[in-house]
Amino acid sequence: MTTTAPIRPSRPTSKPPRFDAAAIRRDFPLLQQKMRGKPLAYLDNAATSQKPQAVIAAIARYYNSLNANIHRGVYELSADATEAYEKARGKAAQFIGASDPREVIFVRGATEAINLVASSWGVVGIKPGDEIIVSALEHHSNIVPWQMLCQWQGAVLKVIPMNDAGELDLDAYAKLLNHRTRMVAVTHISNALGTINDVERIATMAHDAGAKVLIDGAQSVPHLAIDVKVLGCDFFVFSGHKVFGPTGIGALWARAQLLEAMPPYQGGGDMIASVTFEKTTYNVIPAKFEAGTPHIAGAIALASAFDYVNNIGFDAIAAQERDLLEYATGQLSSVPGLKLLGTAAHKAAVISFNLDGVHPHDVGTILDGEGVAVRTGHHCCQPVMDRLNVPATVRASFAFYNTREDIDRLVAALGRVKEVFG
Amino acid sequence: MSDLRELYQEVILDHSKHPRNSRALPAANHHADGHNPLCGDRLKLYVQVDNGVISDIGFTGAGCAISTASASMMTEALKGKTVAEAEALFQRFHHMLTGAPDEQPSEDEVESLDKLGAFAGVREFPVRVKCATLAWHTLQAALKDQPAPASTE
Numbered sequence: 420m421t422t423t424a425p426i427r428p429s430r431p432t433s434k435p436p437r438f439d440a441a442a443i444r445r446d447f448p449l450l451q452q453k454m455r456g457k458p459l460a461y462l463d464n465a466a467t468s469q470k471p472q473a474v475i476a477a478i479a480r481y482y483n484s485l486n487a488n489i490h491r492g493v494y495e496l497s498a499d500a501t502e503a504y505e506k507a508r509g510k511a512a513q514f515i516g517a518s519d520p521r522e523v524i525f526v527r528g529a530t531e532a533i534n535l536v537a538s539s540w541g542v543v544g545i546k547p548g549d550e551i552i553v554s555a556l557e558h559h560s561n562i563v564p565w566q567m568l569c570q571w572q573g574a575v576l577k578v579i580p581m582n583d584a585g586e587l588d589l590d591a592y593a594k595l596l597n598h599r600t601r602m603v604a605v606t607h608i609s610n611a612l613g614t615i616n617d618v619e620r621i622a623t624m625a626h627d628a629g630a631k632v633l634i635d636g637a638q639s640v641p642h643l644a645i646d647v648k649v650l651g652c653d654f655f656v657f658s659g660h661k662v663f664g665p666t667g668i669g670a671l672w673a674r675a676q677l678l679e680a681m682p683p684y685q686g687g688g689d690m691i692a693s694v695t696f697e698k699t700t701y702n703v704i705p706a707k708f709e710a711g712t713p714h715i716a717g718a719i720a721l722a723s724a725f726d727y728v729n730n731i732g733f734d735a736i737a738a739q740e741r742d743l744l745e746y747a748t749g750q751l752s753s754v755p756g757l758k759l760l761g762t763a764a765h766k767a768a769v770i771s772f773n774l775d776g777v778h779p780h781d782v783g784t785i786l787d788g789e790g791v792a793v794r795t796g797h798h799c800c801q802p803v804m805d806r807l808n809v810p811a812t813v814r815a816s817f818a819f820y821n822t823r824e825d826i827d828r829l830v831a832a833l834g835r836v837k838e839v840f841g
Numbered sequence: 842m843s844d845l846r847e848l849y850q851e852v853i854l855d856h857s858k859h860p861r862n863s864r865a866l867p868a869a870n871h872h873a874d875g876h877n878p879l880c881g882d883r884l885k886l887y888v889q890v891d892n893g894v895i896s897d898i899g900f901t902g903a904g905c906a907i908s909t910a911s912a913s914m915m916t917e918a919l920k921g922k923t924v925a926e927a928e929a930l931f932q933r934f935h936h937m938l939t940g941a942p943d944e945q946p947s948e949d950e951v952e953s954l955d956k957l958g959a960f961a962g963v964r965e966f967p968v969r970v971k972c973a974t975l976a977w978h979t980l981q982a983a984l985k986d987q988p989a990p991a992s993t994e
């Protein structure tokens with residue numbers, strides 16, 4: 420495998436590691452592209468990330484030379500595909516600090532992972548009158564499956580409130596916890612505002628109350644070194660496409676003991692040990708939760724994405740993203756009429772804002788005309804918008820391949836908005 | 842930038858900042874809600890129809906510049922028109938915005954729309970067509986007394 424990303428020290432050093440952004444950017448073919456005739460400033464990484472050549476090549480290599488269905492053929496090709504798929508599971512486990520690859524279930528993404536837990540764990544773990552806690556910062560995908568579960572089981576959904584800065588109120592959370600609480604499902608990092616939640620503390624408090632904890636890692640896996648043992652959660656979910664891997668692949672991690680006690684999510688091939696019309700017995704984990712042919716190419720290419728990220732190292736990534744966040748926050752704060760939304764003390768490189776008197780949708784169109792790609796809208800977080808009393812925001816979200824120049828282009832393009840709207 | 846000037850014409854900016862007929866008509870005999878899930882725009886439209894003629898029309902709600910200007914200019918264009926004329930105007934407006942990319946709307950077509958011709962630039966921004974047509978979809982729902990909110994989806 421070839422990647423031009425230079426090897427980075429993985430231990431913190433006294434000086435922040437030098438970061439060769441130009442070399443890194445060359446690894447991403449799409450970043451070389453123009454948008455509306457201008458160089459692309461891609462600032463929508465919280466929606467999805469771009470893919471390095473190594474990941475794209477891994478997909479092509481799989482279909483060129485390895486494609487066969489897994490866990491079934493006796494021929495060599497099928498055995499090789501199975502091995503590559505299972506090796507990818509091992510890498511996924513390693514990437515999030517899990518010691519047992521059987522604890523990693525490949526799914527379509529964070530959304531499917533949460534639905535799996537709500538459907539499978541939920542229908543045995545939740546009884547009428549039980550309580551499930553989510554937070555005010557959640558993406559719709561960490562709200563709606565729990566609402567559905569509450570409806571099925573007659574349970575009650577409670578919400579940890581947040582302050583105006585977009586930080587969760589953990590005192591209020593403490594008051595929500597009680598002997599009826601069965602599940603606390605919170606996001607590690609808010610996709611709408613960038614808040615990094617103290618999930619370790621949230622998990623400890625939940626466990627003290629006897630509840631299980633699910634952490635939505637969709638936004639944290641691309642930016643922070645994850646160790647599920649340190650986080651202390653019971654379930655952890657993420658999407659491959661946000662961590663420089665393909666769409667359609669992601670993972671659920673849960674302790675083996677929990678997974679073994681849970682009923683299957685979907686029925687079909689691969690998840691069974693034996694089938695007769697009278698009785699079917701289920702396979703062991705992880706196969707029990709992977710009915711049907713999975714996204715084999717996706718899992719293998721996701722493992723390449725992990726290799727790529729590990730090669731750069733989270734120390735270097737964190738240093739670069741901290742610089743981008745500080746620089747962008749400073750530059751944007753000096754734009755007249757611009758209001759930052761989400762000013763938590765502990766924040767990832769995500770900046771939501773609004774311009775006085777201009778609807779975010781119009782801002783987005785004008786930035787698009789300048790080759791600057793941002794997300795505008797509610798970011799699948801309508802409750803966050805309602806809480807901040809705005810219909811929508813403009814959001815710039817960064818990855819390690821972004822540069823200060825991207826931010827300068829964003830700020831210049833906001834000047835264009837002023838020109839048009841006066 | 843030239844495309845953007847086409848999109849955000851002076852008349853559109855003017856109507857977005859100072860929307861006309863932006864008021865509730867609680868006694869109107871037709872009304873409907875409109876919603877554009879993409880940008881969260883919400884609109885409430887009130888239409889008073891007497892003997893097949895739109896005698897008064899107003900709207901409330903907040904949205905982007907394109908959807909606000911479109912609602913404002915639609916209400917201006919429709920006051921005094923028959924329901925049949927309103928329907929025909931919408932068909933022409935819609936064609937101007939969504940006709941195949943190679944077939945530019947004819948001069949006549951744009952001209953016949955009068956001020957509404959200012960929205961011709963929206964064609965170049967397909968994701969914004971829904972903003973420009975939200976008020977019109979809501980109008981159709983109101984005239985048909987559709988109970989469910991009109992949606993651009």
Ligand SMILES: Cc1ncc(COP(=O)(O)O)c(C=O)c1O
Nearest residue numbers: 528529530558560610635637658
């Ligand atoms: C915090 C968070 N959770 C969950 C999701 C859902 O991820 P996916 O659509 O990949 O399933 C997202 C994606 O935007 C997210 O930002």
